[in-house]
Amino acid sequence: MGDMEQQVEIVIKPGMGALHYWRDLWRYRELFFFLAWRDILVRYKQTAIGIAWGVLRPLLTMIVFTVVFGKLAKLPSNGVPYAIMVFTAMLPWQFFANSLTESSNSLIDNANLLTKVYFPRLIVPAGSVIVGLVDFFISLVILFAIMAWYRFVPDIRMLLLPLFLSLAFMASFGAGLWLSALNVKYRDFRYVVPFLVQFGLYISPVGFSTAIVPEKWRMLYFLNPMVGVIDGFRWAVLGDAFPVNWPGFSLSCLLVLVVFVGGLLYFRRMERSFADVV
Amino acid sequence: MSSVITVENLGKKYLLKHQSGQQPYVALRDVLSEGVRTLGSRLFGRSTLVSRSDEQEEFWALRDVSFEVKQGDRVGIIGRNGAGKSTLLKILSRITEPTTGSVRIKGRVASLLEVGTGFHPELTGRENIYLNGAILGMSRAEIKKKFDEIVDFAEIEKFLDTPVKRYSSGMYVRLAFAVAAHLEPEILVVDEVLAVGDVQFQKKCLGRMEEVGREGRTVFFVSHNMDSIKFLCTSGMLLNGGQNIYSGNINEVVGKYESLLTANIIIATNKDGVIYQNDSVNASEFDIIEVAVRDRKDNPIAIVRTFDSFKFRIKFNSPVASESKSAALFLCTFNGSPLLRLAMHPYSSFKLKCNKGVNEFVCTVEKIPLPAGTYLLIFGICESQTGEWLIEKDLCSFEISTSDIYNCGRPPTSKLSAAVSDFYWESV
Numbered sequence: 001m002g003d004m005e006q007q008v009e010i011v012i013k014p015g016m017g018a019l020h021y022w023r024d025l026w027r028y029r030e031l032f033f034f035l036a037w038r039d040i041l042v043r044y045k046q047t048a049i050g051i052a053w054g055v056l057r058p059l060l061t062m063i064v065f066t067v068v069f070g071k072l073a074k075l076p077s078n079g080v081p082y083a084i085m086v087f088t089a090m091l092p093w094q095f096f097a098n099s100l101t102e103s104s105n106s107l108i109d110n111a112n113l114l115t116k117v118y119f120p121r122l123i124v125p126a127g128s129v130i131v132g133l134v135d136f137f138i139s140l141v142i143l144f145a146i147m148a149w150y151r152f153v154p155d156i157r158m159l160l161l162p163l164f165l166s167l168a169f170m171a172s173f174g175a176g177l178w179l180s181a182l183n184v185k186y187r188d189f190r191y192v193v194p195f196l197v198q199f200g201l202y203i204s205p206v207g208f209s210t211a212i213v214p215e216k217w218r219m220l221y222f223l224n225p226m227v228g229v230i231d232g233f234r235w236a237v238l239g240d241a242f243p244v245n246w247p248g249f250s251l252s253c254l255l256v257l258v259v260f261v262g263g264l265l266y267f268r269r270m271e272r273s274f275a276d277v278v
Numbered sequence: 279m280s281s282v283i284t285v286e287n288l289g290k291k292y293l294l295k296h297q298s299g300q301q302p303y304v305a306l307r308d309v310l311s312e313g314v315r316t317l318g319s320r321l322f323g324r325s326t327l328v329s330r331s332d333e334q335e336e337f338w339a340l341r342d343v344s345f346e347v348k349q350g351d352r353v354g355i356i357g358r359n360g361a362g363k364s365t366l367l368k369i370l371s372r373i374t375e376p377t378t379g380s381v382r383i384k385g386r387v388a389s390l391l392e393v394g395t396g397f398h399p400e401l402t403g404r405e406n407i408y409l410n411g412a413i414l415g416m417s418r419a420e421i422k423k424k425f426d427e428i429v430d431f432a433e434i435e436k437f438l439d440t441p442v443k444r445y446s447s448g449m450y451v452r453l454a455f456a457v458a459a460h461l462e463p464e465i466l467v468v469d470e471v472l473a474v475g476d477v478q479f480q481k482k483c484l485g486r487m488e489e490v491g492r493e494g495r496t497v498f499f500v501s502h503n504m505d506s507i508k509f510l511c512t513s514g515m516l517l518n519g520g521q522n523i524y525s526g527n528i529n530e531v532v533g534k535y536e537s538l539l540t541a542n543i544i545i546a547t548n549k550d551g552v553i554y555q556n557d558s559v560n561a562s563e564f565d566i567i568e569v570a571v572r573d574r575k576d577n578p579i580a581i582v583r584t585f586d587s588f589k590f591r592i593k594f595n596s597p598v599a600s601e602s603k604s605a606a607l608f609l610c611t612f613n614g615s616p617l618l619r620l621a622m623h624p625y626s627s628f629k630l631k632c633n634k635g636v637n638e639f640v641c642t643v644e645k646i647p648l649p650a651g652t653y654l655l656i657f658g659i660c661e662s663q664t665g666e667w668l669i670e671k672d673l674c675s676f677e678i679s680t681s682d683i684y685n686c687g688r689p690p691t692s693k694l695s696a697a698v699s700d701f702y703w704e705s706v
Binding site for chain 2: 009010011012013014015030031034035037038041042045112113114115116117118119186187188189192272275276
């Protein structure tokens with residue numbers, strides 16, 4: 001290893017930061033795992049109730065939604081227990097919301113690292129999304145528990161879940177990149193994030209199914225990338241009761257891609273000034 | 279031997295924004311309201327608005343710096359505060375990009391700009407070794423291999439599984455330095471990190487770093503401590519105002535630096551006892567304007583002797599009215615060892631009420647416990663809450679003349695004793 005490394009010549013010039021970026025990203029993969037590992041460790045050490053917190057939040061939200069939308073408003077759930085329908089959507093939504101909140105603050109929280117050592121900055125918000133992923137898997141276990149409670153058996157389509165999970169990952173990471181970079185530049189942006197997350201919960205089909213949105217607004221509704229992600233999850237977990245509107249789904253996917261690539265480009269453009277600004 | 283580092287015409291420019299109160303980031307709120315106002319004035323055809331962009335000022339932290347470093351060189355970078363040393367190190371370690379010029383580096387660079395970068399107080403010593411190692415650029419396998427050595431060096435075996443928030447500050451520093459000391463890069467960049475920790479451990483670190491140099495690694499070292507620079511480095515570079523004004527043998531460079539500082543001396547025989555004067559004060563920054571020495575009755579004095587009581591009369595400029603700032607004077611040796619820290623916070627109950635513009639305060643020193651010698655006077659203003667320095671400036675040399683305080687015909691000097699005190703001996 002030593003011999004190979006010795007040959008490396010680094011050239012530092014104005015605007016040259018991008019030259020070996022992707023190679024560097026690969027070289028710093030261990031740091032990425034370490035930072036994600038640190039965040040996970042700290043998260044579960046710090047909070048007194050630890051994992052319980054990750055379990056309680058989605059569970060309580062699910063109960064409230066089931067009571068309000070299912071029992072009081074009597075919205076349809078296509079024959080599936082309302083709790084399962086809500087919780088299936090809770091999974092990608094919580095993942096998205098947590099990743100967004102965590103990654104938008106990640107650069108500022110790690111300001112001391114940014115000003116003291118070099119590494120591809122992309123690692124920092126990416127690490128936050130990984131922490132969100134851990135919460136996701138905890139919630140997934142709860143979902144299985146709820147399914148067992150209702151004796152609900154999913155079919156083979158469940159195996160496609162990783163596919164939709166990667167879509168959720170791209171949406172979360174893309175939006176996280178935007179917010180983290182904007183947060184460094186505009187320091188009051190963090191006040192916008194909680195609002196964004198709360199607002200998003202209401203305009204996404206978490207507490208209800210997409211089917212209750214009137215037909216003529218449906219395509220417009222799919223402009224929210226999370227609609228596609230959530231519908232995909234429901235289709236994979238709950239089966240034919242929740243058919244996917246494929247044109248709408250494709251539109252959502254396209255938007256996820258736009259957010260992701262746009263976020264990547266914007267982040268890369270802002271990145272070189274982070275150390276001077278943060 | 280071939281050069282491992284080639285630096286050509288390196289420059290780094292910062293933009294100082296005066297409007298937004300020194301902060302480099304902007305508030306979205308301001309951007310939006312600005313946008314609305316410009317839109318409004320355009321709609322109504324009024325052009326009462328003056329563009330804010332001309333209030334940016336350019337500042338070159340580094341300018342036209344060129345040098346070459348050969349493999350195995352140990353280079354000390356010397357200069358006053360604000361001379362551009364940190365900026366240079368930041369560019370070399372790729373934290374920030376230069377504005378002009380280029381740097382070519384052959385080999386792996388590890389930079390140590392702070393002790394314990396990325397240490398997390400909630401994690402245990404063991405966990406932090408891995409984390410910090412990874413941050414400094416070690417691979418997992420490398421850390422694993424050196425783990426026992428690191429623990430030995432830090433002398434913390436017993437506390438390996440204790441969260442570092444329970445560590446004493448000494449243990450914390452030892453652990454952090456131990457990780458850094460086991461890096462094996464071709465090029466090591468070190469900022470003043472040895473200023474912490476006890477003397478014995480500092481010596482151990484210096485020894486370890488000297489070994490690193492002997493193994494053929496290239497070392498960059500920034501410090502205010504001339505002793506450790508001389509001990510560690512073979513060659514040196516003197517930065518002043520962002521420019522490389524002298525490079526060569528380390529002893530020569532240190533000599534140049536000392537003469538640069540003493541050149542600032544204004545013999546206190548001028549009227550009002552002024553020892554330091556700054557003619558180019560920027561009204562939009564914290565900056566020192568003048569320091570004068572007076573006796574108790576406020577008469578200017580020309581000399582200060584050991585055990586004299588006197589006053590520093592300080593004038594400084596503040597860009598804002600504030601009650602959250604705190605000021606301090608320091609007297610140090612030219613090696614950078616602090617001797618007297620005359621800080622408002624937390625030592626004195628005095629609360630600084632800063633007005634916008636010129637402020638004037640007096641610091642009275644009772645029986646100064648320093649022997650005859652030449653000292654470095656430093657002035658600083660910080661946030662009282664966080665201790666973050668807003669300005670810290672080496673002002674001038676400060677001379678203390680001999681006084682036969684022990685009535686024995688041999689007044690104490692700084693060569694024999696760093697401080698003086700009243701004392702007596704007796705048999706029991």
